[in-house]
Amino acid sequence: MAESSLDVSRRLFERAERVIPGGVNSPVRAFGSVGGTPYFVASARGARLRDVDGNEYVDYVQSWGASILGHAHPAVVEAVTKAASRGTTFGAPTEAEVRLAEVVTAAVPGCEQVRLVSSGTEATMTAVRLARGVTGRNKVVKFAGCYHGHSDGLLAAGGSGVATLGLPGSDGVPPSAVADTLVVPYGVVPELGDDVACVIVEPVAANMGLVPPRPGFLEGLRAACDEAGALLIFDEVITGFRLARDGAGPLFSVRPDLFTFGKVIGGGLPLAALGGRTELMGELAPAGRVYQAGTLSGNPLATAAGLAVLELMDEAAYEELAGKVARLADGLRAAISASGLPVQVPVVRSLLAIFFADTPVTDYDDAARAASNGLHARFFHAMLTRGIALAPSAYEVAFCSMAHGDAELERTVEAAGEAAAEVAAARSEL
Numbered sequence: 001m002a003e004s005s006l007d008v009s010r011r012l013f014e015r016a017e018r019v020i021p022g023g024v025n026s027p028v029r030a031f032g033s034v035g036g037t038p039y040f041v042a043s044a045r046g047a048r049l050r051d052v053d054g055n056e057y058v059d060y061v062q063s064w065g066a067s068i069l070g071h072a073h074p075a076v077v078e079a080v081t082k083a084a085s086r087g088t089t090f091g092a093p094t095e096a097e098v099r100l101a102e103v104v105t106a107a108v109p110g111c112e113q114v115r116l117v118s119s120g121t122e123a124t125m126t127a128v129r130l131a132r133g134v135t136g137r138n139k140v141v142k143f144a145g146c147y148h149g150h151s152d153g154l155l156a157a158g159g160s161g162v163a164t165l166g167l168p169g170s171d172g173v174p175p176s177a178v179a180d181t182l183v184v185p186y187g188v189v190p191e192l193g194d195d196v197a198c199v200i201v202e203p204v205a206a207n208m209g210l211v212p213p214r215p216g217f218l219e220g221l222r223a224a225c226d227e228a229g230a231l232l233i234f235d236e237v238i239t240g241f242r243l244a245r246d247g248a249g250p251l252f253s254v255r256p257d258l259f260t261f262g263k264v265i266g267g268g269l270p271l272a273a274l275g276g277r278t279e280l281m282g283e284l285a286p287a288g289r290v291y292q293a294g295t296l297s298g299n300p301l302a303t304a305a306g307l308a309v310l311e312l313m314d315e316a317a318y319e320e321l322a323g324k325v326a327r328l329a330d331g332l333r334a335a336i337s338a339s340g341l342p343v344q345v346p347v348v349r350s351l352l353a354i355f356f357a358d359t360p361v362t363d364y365d366d367a368a369r370a371a372s373n374g375l376h377a378r379f380f381h382a383m384l385t386r387g388i389a390l391a392p393s394a395y396e397v398a399f400c401s402m403a404h405g406d407a408e409l410e411r412t413v414e415a416a417g418e419a420a421a422e423v424a425a426a427r428s429e430l
């Protein structure tokens with residue numbers, strides 16, 4: 001195989017490093033944990049992405065799951081273009097906001113009202129504020145390895161980019177900001193005191209690789225919250241409208257009090273939401289006394305993109321996507337284990353992750369152990385040179401889109417076999 005050139009990307013990264021901290025606008029993009037420098041994207045269509053050097057990749061980042069239809073889907077491009085021609089933002093309500101809220105509330109049981117915001121970080125931040133406002137309590141329980149965005153109080157043991165950088169939280173977060181955040185292990189139902197406002201959890205943890213909830217875990221959280229009078233928040237910024245149209249709750253027969261959505265529901269534009277029962281959501285300003293606002297909230301381009309995506313993602317589409325991911329997982333498991341490397345490929349419907357570990361990963365400690373053996377970084381680069389773009393971090397899932405066809409999936413499995421053999425050979429020489 002011809003060695004792919006990354007010259008133009010490298011020069012762009014050098015320029016970027018001079019004017020953007022670390023050269024990127026979100027840390028994991030900088031390739032810090034895998035080494036090397038990032039490819040700069042020129043364009044993308046469907047499952048495929050082309051970089052500025054002309055290299056083509058089958059893309060499993062898909063904007064961290066935001067592009068569930070694949071890149072530049074014609075329906076999304078048309079919806080956004082049309083919306084843009086009518087004006088990009090008004091600071092006054094539009095019909096599309098109402099329609100998107102109607103679609104989300106019709107799809108997700110227990111989610112009667114939504115507030116649209118621009119990022120998952122805002123959604124979780126506001127959900128926690130609402131829970132505190134409603135309960136009159138301060139403590140927030142979160143789980144190690146779950147990521148809920150980069151707000152001060154939720155960054156502790158945050159998985160994802162925080163884990164990639166090996167930081168427990170962040171400099172600049174004062175102890176007072178996390179004094180009311182309790183971090184406990186994923187998968188274990190904690191004891192809740194009567195000072196706990198809410199428990200926030202990724203119902204399927206997808207920011208420490210992929211860790212499905214243990215049987216009984218989510219049910220246990222529901223019961224513990226009910227007993228303590230605390231609210232249960234499902235952070236579905238990844239799982240919402242990805243695992244299924246009605247979210248992760250119905251898969252496990254557990255209904256939270258509040259939901260947060262992001263990624264998929266914005267169709268690749270900046271949009272996220274929090275939702276819940278009317279009685280709770282009605283406490284948000286201007287109806288209630290919990291303040292939240294946003295200049296670009298419910299942005300016309302973002303709502304148009306979100307509506308276009310949710311219209312196409314019906315039950316059949318979710319079945320199809322889960323089928324693709326199941327086939328991919330089987331292929332990856334076989335191809336990688338044939339090389340002798342230890343591998344786990346957990347799957348929850350349309351989410352998949354690759355851990356280089358002998359035994360299933362059940363919590364953050366397991367995930368950190370699997371991430372520390374150095375195999376992920378070598379496998380990542382061996383895949384990238386073969387035209388397969390995985391996430392540049394051992395703590396992320398692989399995002400398949402509706403545009404990933406048999407050709408892409410087969411090519412991915414073939415590349416995985418070769419890449420794993422190469423990594424295994426290099427390892428045995430050490």
Ligand SMILES: *Cc1c(COP(=O)(O)O)cnc(C)c1O
Pocket residue numbers: 118119120121122124147148149150202207235236237238262263272
């Ligand atoms: C990505 C993510 C967030 C943060 O969303 P941003 O839009 O990046 O602010 C929050 N929670 C979960 C579960 C996420 O995966």
